Amino acid sequence: MKIDVNGQVREVDVPADMPLLWVLRDVLGMTGTKYGCGIAQCGACTVHVDGEAVRSCATGVSEVQGKKVTTIEGLGASGLHPVQRAWIEADVVQCGWCQPGQIMAAAALLKTKPKPSDGDIDEALSGNICRCGTYQRIRAAVHRASDLTAAGERRAEAGAERSEGLVSEMSAAAGAKS
Amino acid sequence: MSARRGPSRRQFLKTSAGLVIGFTVAPKTRLFAFQQPGGAPALPPPNAFLRIGEDDTVTVILAHSEMGQGVWTTLPMLVAEELECDWAKIRVENAPAAPAYGHTAYGAQMTGGSTSTWSELDRYRQVGAMAREMLIAAAAAEWKVDRESCRAEKGFVVSGDRRASYGSLAKSAAQQTPPASVALKDRKDWKIVGKPTRRLDSASKVAGKATFGMDVRVPGMKVAQIERSPVFGGRVKSFKADKAKAVPGVRAVVEVPSGIAVVADHFWAARLGRQALEIEWDLGPGASLDTGKTLEEYRARLGAEGLKAKAAGDVGPALAKASKRVDAEYAFPYLAHAAMEPLNATAVVGPDGVDVWAGTQFQSGDQAAAAKIAGVAPEKVRLHTTFLGGGFGRRANPANDFVAEAVQVAKASGMPVKVVWTREDDMHGGYYRPMWAHKVSAGLGADGRPVAWKQTIVGQSIMEGTPFAMMIKEGIDETSVEGVVDSPYIEAIPHHHVGLHSPKSPVPVLWWRSVGHTHTAFVMETMVDELAAAAGQDPLAYRRRLLQKAPRHLGVLELAAARAGWGTPAPAGRFRGLAVHSSFGSYVAQVAEVSVEKGKVRVHRVVCAIDCGICVNPAGVTAQMESAIVFGLSAALYGAITLKDGRVQQSNFDDYLVLRLDEMPKVEVHIVSSSEKAGGAGEPGTPPIAPAVANAVFAATGKRLRNLPLKLA
Numbered sequence: 001m002k003i004d005v006n007g008q009v010r011e012v013d014v015p016a017d018m019p020l021l022w023v024l025r026d027v028l029g030m031t032g033t034k035y036g037c038g039i040a041q042c043g044a045c046t047v048h049v050d051g052e053a054v055r056s057c058a059t060g061v062s063e064v065q066g067k068k069v070t071t072i073e074g075l076g077a078s079g080l081h082p083v084q085r086a087w088i089e090a091d092v093v094q095c096g097w098c099q100p101g102q103i104m105a106a107a108a109l110l111k112t113k114p115k116p117s118d119g120d121i122d123e124a125l126s127g128n129i130c131r132c133g134t135y136q137r138i139r140a141a142v143h144r145a146s147d148l149t150a151a152g153e154r155r156a157e158a159g160a161e162r163s164e165g166l167v168s169e170m171s172a173a174a175g176a177k178s
Numbered sequence: 179m180s181a182r183r184g185p186s187r188r189q190f191l192k193t194s195a196g197l198v199i200g201f202t203v204a205p206k207t208r209l210f211a212f213q214q215p216g217g218a219p220a221l222p223p224p225n226a227f228l229r230i231g232e233d234d235t236v237t238v239i240l241a242h243s244e245m246g247q248g249v250w251t252t253l254p255m256l257v258a259e260e261l262e263c264d265w266a267k268i269r270v271e272n273a274p275a276a277p278a279y280g281h282t283a284y285g286a287q288m289t290g291g292s293t294s295t296w297s298e299l300d301r302y303r304q305v306g307a308m309a310r311e312m313l314i315a316a317a318a319a320e321w322k323v324d325r326e327s328c329r330a331e332k333g334f335v336v337s338g339d340r341r342a343s344y345g346s347l348a349k350s351a352a353q354q355t356p357p358a359s360v361a362l363k364d365r366k367d368w369k370i371v372g373k374p375t376r377r378l379d380s381a382s383k384v385a386g387k388a389t390f391g392m393d394v395r396v397p398g399m400k401v402a403q404i405e406r407s408p409v410f411g412g413r414v415k416s417f418k419a420d421k422a423k424a425v426p427g428v429r430a431v432v433e434v435p436s437g438i439a440v441v442a443d444h445f446w447a448a449r450l451g452r453q454a455l456e457i458e459w460d461l462g463p464g465a466s467l468d469t470g471k472t473l474e475e476y477r478a479r480l481g482a483e484g485l486k487a488k489a490a491g492d493v494g495p496a497l498a499k500a501s502k503r504v505d506a507e508y509a510f511p512y513l514a515h516a517a518m519e520p521l522n523a524t525a526v527v528g529p530d531g532v533d534v535w536a537g538t539q540f541q542s543g544d545q546a547a548a549a550k551i552a553g554v555a556p557e558k559v560r561l562h563t564t565f566l567g568g569g570f571g572r573r574a575n576p577a578n579d580f581v582a583e584a585v586q587v588a589k590a591s592g593m594p595v596k597v598v599w600t601r602e603d604d605m606h607g608g609y610y611r612p613m614w615a616h617k618v619s620a621g622l623g624a625d626g627r628p629v630a631w632k633q634t635i636v637g638q639s640i641m642e643g644t645p646f647a648m649m650i651k652e653g654i655d656e657t658s659v660e661g662v663v664d665s666p667y668i669e670a671i672p673h674h675h676v677g678l679h680s681p682k683s684p685v686p687v688l689w690w691r692s693v694g695h696t697h698t699a700f701v702m703e704t705m706v707d708e709l710a711a712a713a714g715q716d717p718l719a720y721r722r723r724l725l726q727k728a729p730r731h732l733g734v735l736e737l738a739a740a741r742a743g744w745g746t747p748a749p750a751g752r753f754r755g756l757a758v759h760s761s762f763g764s765y766v767a768q769v770a771e772v773s774v775e776k777g778k779v780r781v782h783r784v785v786c787a788i789d790c791g792i793c794v795n796p797a798g799v800t801a802q803m804e805s806a807i808v809f810g811l812s813a814a815l816y817g818a819i820t821l822k823d824g825r826v827q828q829s830n831f832d833d834y835l836v837l838r839l840d841e842m843p844k845v846e847v848h849i850v851s852s853s854e855k856a857g858g859a860g861e862p863g864t865p866p867i868a869p870a871v872a873n874a875v876f877a878a879t880g881k882r883l884r885n886l887p888l889k890l891a
């Protein structure tokens with residue numbers, strides 16, 4: 001069976017009903033997508049299928065044939081996605097296990113609602129559990145990501161070059177004081 | 179890791195992102211490889227804690243596990259403060275399991291009890307200071323100048339117009355004799371400690387690149403699941419594995435002490451194989467467990483005093499003479515930790531010892547357990563600590579369950595194995611916060627102050643039957659009564675008696691974020707609220723009176739109350755409740771603002787004040803308060819593990835509910851500026867939230883809820 005993950009077509013020899021989550025993690029070795037419940041209750045396994053947030057633990061791999069799967073590893077096409085940058089700025093992360101799923105859910109939300117209200121965020125992200133309780137920062141970071149995305153678009157329209165590379169961003173984030 | 183290992187091994191360790199590469203195998207020329215400080219036994223061995231590369235990177239080696247609480251950032255802050263290095267050059271690694279990394283207070287290498295920051299405050303600063311002194315000595319020798327003319331500054335040693343980076347000095351600094359003693363900076367000179375500092379592990383975690391236990395992949399590795407007894411204490415009587423072995427991808431089926439393990443190419447094949455197992459169980463007495471009945475037994479025991487945990491005066495006559503008397507009973511269920519990453523561990527049993535990869539809070543214990551199973555000396559167990567997808571105490575298990583199983587399955591199958599627990603396994607796996615019942619009888623004097631307090635507590639001991647049992651003194655497990663026997667309220671009551679019953683049960687129990695304080699703070703803070711009401715006084719004013727000799731309690735109470743607007747009208751439909759409690763060396767007060775609609779409690783706002791003494795990273799403390807409040811709210815509103823016919827009734831997040839984003843209150847955290855001894859931050863934010871909410875529910879409805887989770891109707 002062939003599946004398209006982050007723009008690469010991968011051949012996998014697995015049962016058709018094997019959840020995409022385990023194909024990603026245990027067959028393709030892409031462990032950024034996390035397991036939390038296996039029954040579509042926690043959102044840790046969230047990926048995008050044709051741009052939509054999907055629970056990969058409850059999605060048979062055959063269901064994504066012919067579709068485009070995006071995982072946390074492929075979210076920022078070059079460097080970090082604005083949602084990931086906002087997450088670093090807002091110091092959201094604690095243990096971090098839920099965060100790839102939270103970020104994928106937030107990125108999908110911002111695609112359809114670039115300026116989400118708190119209500120929109122509640123609706124889109126209440127399926128994602130965080131046992132470390134980072135919810136307040138998640139809310140703030142989604143708003144921040146919305147601003148960053150808008151600013152990025154303005155820059156792109158003005159033909160400005162993307163100045164921040166992954167490395168400088170990461171070290172800036174590591175060194176920054178809030 | 180021994181240097182004898184061949185290139186393939188080295189290669190594998192390097193390509194497994196996030197795993198520890200011990201400093202002994204890295205090329206010496208690139209290291210700041212200190213010698214052991216022979217003449218200075220009081221100082222830690224710096225090479226165990228710090229490496230400076232010729233590329234100027236400063237690698238801090240963590241003796242504590244990062245499980246979300248922020249040690250990945252806090253401990254490097256301590257080093258950087260004294261080292262005077264460039265913060266952007268800091269890298270962090272987990273330490274291997276070794277005696278050098280023993281807890282400065284516990285001895286064993288472990289993370290827990292909200293101790294990491296205060297217990298490392300001196301050691302990690304000393305490491306930074308020693309390195310700084312050796313770098314300065316190296317520069318002074320090279321430049322042939324007086325040491326006194328040199329100073330350390332943002333990753334450079336500077337003297338006059340000469341400058342040399344730490345990286346360029348690393349090699350020669352390693353040749354310097356470590357100082358016999360180092361002077362630590364004065365607090366007023368701190369540049370990093372005390373400043374809100376963002377986490378160093380965010381970038382890798384948001385990119386999905388951080389390696390957690392479940393993300394470990396080693397060559398030839400198989401994935402195993404274990405079918406364990408459906409009731410606690412059950413044993414395999416017999417099993418048939420033919421059908422399981424016929425499932426494509428299943429490589430082995432082996433028996434281990436906890437059950438039958440199916441070893442397969444991946445999680446899914448292991449699961450299908452596991453479903454095809456045929457097992458006959460010898461269930462044993464655990465099959466009759468019923469938490470409803472357990473609670474009845476606990477309640478019956480409340481009638482007898484129990485073992486004395488604390489007493490003064492003569493409580494019986496004082497109660498009889500009191501002008502008012504309040505009696506109340508409380509009940510608390512078992513609670514699962516339900517860390518977001520289900521339990522797991524990876525083990526390779528080889529001719530040269532054992533490699534274990536685990537997100538663990540208890541390296542020393544797990545290493546010893548693995549050694550015993552494999553029949554090797556503990557130093558032959560190379561324990562590689564990964565990031566933990568949450569711990570909350572569950573990953574510090576004196577019974578070493580999840581690590582032991584991985585070694586057992588690897589040994590029995592002869593394959594490198596990662597044992598993964600499903601969420602259901604994790605939920606059913608025991609090591610819960612114990613069930614508890616309390617009874618309090620309090621008598622008030624004519625002025626409304628309590629003059630007599632009699633309390634009885636019933637619940638399983640956590641320490642009993644573990645290597646920590648020596649901490650049980652005269653039958654009293656301190657963790658069963660903490661928060662009561664050290665309560666300033668009880669201290670101020672002339673006649674009091676606290677008694678404890680510690681019944682045994684096949685249900686395994688463990689510390690759960692804030693341990694005994696999870697129930698004792700609830701009892702103390704809701705009871706005091708009741709007494710305030712009985713005395714016809716405002717809850718804040720009443721506590722003020724009782725806490726006259728507890729200035730730090732009072733300090734956070736006043737701060738939280740002021741910031742919450744206590745005494746001013748709450749927004750329409752909302753009601754306030756407060757609580758204050760000290761645990762793990764810190765003091766926390768919280769004011770909760772709630773509404774009750776159609777029998778449902780909603781928490782809108784929580785104002786939290788903490789006094790944790792010297793605060794190393796205020797950003798981290800703030801995050802831990804937010805986190806601890808959410809953790810406590812999940813338990814207050816929903817948390818309960820129940821058993822019927824020995825079976826745990828909850829399985830996953832659909833029936834073990836936890837707080838979700840749409841229920842998240844606005845949390846405001848205020849940190850008291852303090853120069854007192856540093857206290858903990860990971861746990862102290864949890865105890866006050868449930869009583870603060872229950873007291874707010876009383877304000878809203880007039881109903882006293884004395885059982886958790888809170889249920890109206």
Ligand code: FES
Pocket residue numbers: 034035036037038039040041042043044045046055056057058
């Ligand atoms: S693992 Fe898929 S929703 Fe929880």
Ligand code: FES
Pocket residue numbers: 093094095096097098099129130131132133134246518567568
């Ligand atoms: S950060 Fe730990 S579960 Fe969300």
